[in-house]
Amino acid sequence: MQTAHNASIQEIGALPEDPQALAELAGQSMYERDAASQGLGATLDEISPGKATMSMTVKAHMLNGHKTCHGGFIFALADSTFAFACNSRNLTTVASGCTIDFLAPAFEGDRLIARASEYSLAGRTGIYDVHVSNQDGKPIAVFRGRSYRIKGNVVEPQQPAVNDEGRPPGA
Amino acid sequence: MQTAHNASIQEIGALPEDPQALAELAGQSMYERDAASQGLGATLDEISPGKATMSMTVKAHMLNGHKTCHGGFIFALADSTFAFACNSRNLTTVASGCTIDFLAPAFEGDRLIARASEYSLAGRTGIYDVHVSNQDGKPIAVFRGRSYRIKGNVVEPQQPAVNDEGRPPGA
Amino acid sequence: MQTAHNASIQEIGALPEDPQALAELAGQSMYERDAASQGLGATLDEISPGKATMSMTVKAHMLNGHKTCHGGFIFALADSTFAFACNSRNLTTVASGCTIDFLAPAFEGDRLIARASEYSLAGRTGIYDVHVSNQDGKPIAVFRGRSYRIKGNVVEPQQPAVNDEGRPPGA
Amino acid sequence: MQTAHNASIQEIGALPEDPQALAELAGQSMYERDAASQGLGATLDEISPGKATMSMTVKAHMLNGHKTCHGGFIFALADSTFAFACNSRNLTTVASGCTIDFLAPAFEGDRLIARASEYSLAGRTGIYDVHVSNQDGKPIAVFRGRSYRIKGNVVEPQQPAVNDEGRPPGA
Numbered sequence: 001m002q003t004a005h006n007a008s009i010q011e012i013g014a015l016p017e018d019p020q021a022l023a024e025l026a027g028q029s030m031y032e033r034d035a036a037s038q039g040l041g042a043t044l045d046e047i048s049p050g051k052a053t054m055s056m057t058v059k060a061h062m063l064n065g066h067k068t069c070h071g072g073f074i075f076a077l078a079d080s081t082f083a084f085a086c087n088s089r090n091l092t093t094v095a096s097g098c099t100i101d102f103l104a105p106a107f108e109g110d111r112l113i114a115r116a117s118e119y120s121l122a123g124r125t126g127i128y129d130v131h132v133s134n135q136d137g138k139p140i141a142v143f144r145g146r147s148y149r150i151k152g153n154v155v156e157p158q159q160p161a162v163n164d165e166g167r168p169p170g171a
Numbered sequence: 172m173q174t175a176h177n178a179s180i181q182e183i184g185a186l187p188e189d190p191q192a193l194a195e196l197a198g199q200s201m202y203e204r205d206a207a208s209q210g211l212g213a214t215l216d217e218i219s220p221g222k223a224t225m226s227m228t229v230k231a232h233m234l235n236g237h238k239t240c241h242g243g244f245i246f247a248l249a250d251s252t253f254a255f256a257c258n259s260r261n262l263t264t265v266a267s268g269c270t271i272d273f274l275a276p277a278f279e280g281d282r283l284i285a286r287a288s289e290y291s292l293a294g295r296t297g298i299y300d301v302h303v304s305n306q307d308g309k310p311i312a313v314f315r316g317r318s319y320r321i322k323g324n325v326v327e328p329q330q331p332a333v334n335d336e337g338r339p340p341g342a
Numbered sequence: 343m344q345t346a347h348n349a350s351i352q353e354i355g356a357l358p359e360d361p362q363a364l365a366e367l368a369g370q371s372m373y374e375r376d377a378a379s380q381g382l383g384a385t386l387d388e389i390s391p392g393k394a395t396m397s398m399t400v401k402a403h404m405l406n407g408h409k410t411c412h413g414g415f416i417f418a419l420a421d422s423t424f425a426f427a428c429n430s431r432n433l434t435t436v437a438s439g440c441t442i443d444f445l446a447p448a449f450e451g452d453r454l455i456a457r458a459s460e461y462s463l464a465g466r467t468g469i470y471d472v473h474v475s476n477q478d479g480k481p482i483a484v485f486r487g488r489s490y491r492i493k494g495n496v497v498e499p500q501q502p503a504v505n506d507e508g509r510p511p512g513a
Numbered sequence: 514m515q516t517a518h519n520a521s522i523q524e525i526g527a528l529p530e531d532p533q534a535l536a537e538l539a540g541q542s543m544y545e546r547d548a549a550s551q552g553l554g555a556t557l558d559e560i561s562p563g564k565a566t567m568s569m570t571v572k573a574h575m576l577n578g579h580k581t582c583h584g585g586f587i588f589a590l591a592d593s594t595f596a597f598a599c600n601s602r603n604l605t606t607v608a609s610g611c612t613i614d615f616l617a618p619a620f621e622g623d624r625l626i627a628r629a630s631e632y633s634l635a636g637r638t639g640i641y642d643v644h645v646s647n648q649d650g651k652p653i654a655v656f657r658g659r660s661y662r663i664k665g666n667v668v669e670p671q672q673p674a675v676n677d678e679g680r681p682p683g684a
Contacts, residue, residue: 029236030236031236033235033236034235034236034241035231035232035233035234035235036232036233036234036235036241036243036244037235037241039232039233040243060206061206061207061210062206062207062210063206063207064204064205064206064207064208064254065200065201065202065203065204065205065325066263066265070205070207070208070247070250070251071247071250071254071266071269072207072211072243072244072246072247072248072250072251073207073243073247075243075246075247075250075269076241076242076243076244076246076247077243079241079242079243079246080241080243083235083242092237094237094273095242095273096272096273096467096488097270097271097272097273097439097488098242098246098270098271099268099269099270099271099441099612099657100268100269100270101267101268101640101657101659102265102266102267102268103633103635103640104635119652119655120616120652120655122616122617125438125490127614127616127655139632139633142632142633142640142657144612144614144655144657146438146439146488146614148467154236267638267659268610268659270441270486270612272469272486272488274462274464274469275464290481290484291445291481291484293445293446296609296661298443298445298484310461310462313461313462313469313486315441315443315484315486317443317609317610317659319638371578372578373578374578375577375578376577376578376583377573377574377575377576377577378574378575378576378577378583378585378586379577379583381574381575382585402548403548403549403552404548404549404552405548405549406546406547406548406549406550406596407542407543407544407546407547407667408605408607412547412549412550412589412592412593413589413592413596413608413611414549414553414585414586414588414589414590414592414593415549415585415589417585417588417589417592417611418583418584418585418586418588418589419585421583421584421585421588422583422585425577425584434579436579436615437584437615438614438615439612439613439614439615440584440588440612440613441610441611441612441613442610442611442612443609443610444607444608444609444610496578
């Protein structure tokens with residue numbers, strides 16, 4: 001992800017007013033704390049209000065007994081991308097549920113790209129669509145996530161530490 | 172998993188006729204080739220025709236920015252358990268889609284138990300329910316998987332090698 | 343539905359304390375106002391806290407171009423049963439989303455029975471499973487509903503009129 | 514729906530080769546036999562290969578106890594639109610499952626418009642998205658359908674009678 005500022009989030013005082021700068025700050029902050037996405041080797045390539053793009057290479061340890069990428073890792077990439085999109089306004093938001101349909105297998109070495117976008121946001125709840133394709137643009141999976149906004153901000157002004165109060169079910 | 176025979180699958184000649192013994196053999200064979208489930212630290216605790224139970228401990232690298240288990244790992248455990256249940260009759264079967272609802276967060280050190288059972292099986296398609304709870308029996312997530320049977324067997328008689336022809340979308 | 347009291351809901355003063363009597367009262371009240379369920383010919387056969395059973399006969403006007411029951415009517419029966427189950431504690435609750443899987447076709451004259459039960463309830467949100475079978479016990483569809491509790495009661499003490507403030511998305 | 518020919522389907526000899534003309538013919542034929550969609554007052558406004566648009570006015574008998582449109586009727590409109598889209602290539606196709614999320618309530622007199630489009634089609638299975646909005650363009654529900662192609666054609670050349678062999682689970 002290209003962030004507007006490369007400042008560490010610890011140095012942030014006031015939050016940016018520009019929605020795009022705020023999305024990038026929230027994304028950077030989430031990613032730094034997100035051991036799961038990092039462990040998958042997933043990168044946050046783009047983030048903007050209501051949207052995010054991540055990508056990940058399928059590695060040997062992600063293969064199932066059929067020598068194709070285990071559905072759980074495809075889901076994890078989609079779910080992470082959903083999480084970045086729904087937290088992109090710096091309001092702490094968690095997954096309440098998701099549906100995924102697998103369209104084609106992914107193989108070792110494939111680069112999977114997941115693009116999440118907000119379809120609706122009303123009150124505390126939102127619906128996000130995530131499309132996962134491979135390096136050739138072939139659709140691999142389609143995912144729909146349901147989000148629920150809880151208390152707190154991804155990055156708090158002046159004290160941008162980890163939010164321990166939000167104890168979300170999912171992502 | 173307690174298997175009827177501890178023989179390596181390479182030694183298998185004729186397949187067992189007993190459905191329970193066949194389920195255990197298929198489960199053992201799948202697990203040995205399933206780098207993804209092994210990498211998650213998930214164990215196959217029980218398998219029988221149409222059913223499977225797996226468990227997994229939530230580790231630090233599975234935590235998201237909220238310090239709770241990333242939904243992708245909970246999904247992966249449920250999805251693996253679904254895969255073992257729907258392949259338990261030794262007929263190669265893949266996931267076509269899944270729905271998960273997250274009910275409560277899981278934390279580092281929690282032991283998650285996933286129990287999959289077949290709700291329906293008609294022709295090539297099946298529906299499986301997976302319930303994930305923690306070590307205290309608290310429901311963490313509920314999952315429904317749709318399966319599709321393709322050609323081939325999990326363990327082929329005489330030549331129980333990896334089935335390279337089944338190229339499944341998911342699990 | 344057998345209600346504890348056959349009194350019209352207009353006559354209700356204090357609400358019953360017994361959960362079963364309250365469920366029956368809420369069910370009776372909802373059903374009287376529910377033109378959609380009545381129009382489907384669906385009957386509320388049983389209601390108890392967190393559970394409901396409804397049934398409906400497939401009529402000619404419910405058939406699609408394949409001469410089987412249109413999935414929308416099977417869904418409608420399941421969705422109504424879900425609505426009665428999730429309002430059975432007399433707290434106004436609406437559907438936020440549902441997933442249905444069709445297992446076998448239903449034909450004209452079939453009597454469909456839908457049984458809803460609460461799988462989880464935490465805060466304002468719940469998960470309900472509904473199983474739809476025909477008169478022979480054959481599974482026709484399986485449904486999962488997500489509920490969200492809003493303000494208000496199904497039957498208000500002293501003034502059990504229609505609740506106009508709850509403007510729910512779905513059932 | 515505007516059809517290329519207003520000829521009754523009984524008069525059809527050879528099927529049109531043009532995909533758009535074939536979609537319109539299949540749509541007209543399905544609609545004429547679809548008592549369910551007709552009974553809902555749903556009209557087929559547009560059909561093309563992989564796509565369909567239908568609309569329906571919310572009537573008094575569609576209201577639930579909250580005086581909003583019962584989710585089952587919103588689902589039925591979406592499900593019908595999905596059925597027309599996935600049969601638009603004149604290959605008999607049925608629903609295997611669907612997921613709907615309700616975004617905002619619909620009221621008596623609202624005109625609901627459902628737009629279905631094919632997201633993927635591989636072998637016998639497809640994924641379709643249906644978006645339902647009201648007369649003001651406000652999103653009411655979002656639906657995802659999974660389709661499965663069976664034997665037969667919507668309109669058979671020379672003998673365009675009702676296909677009794679396709680006995681689909683859903684729509």
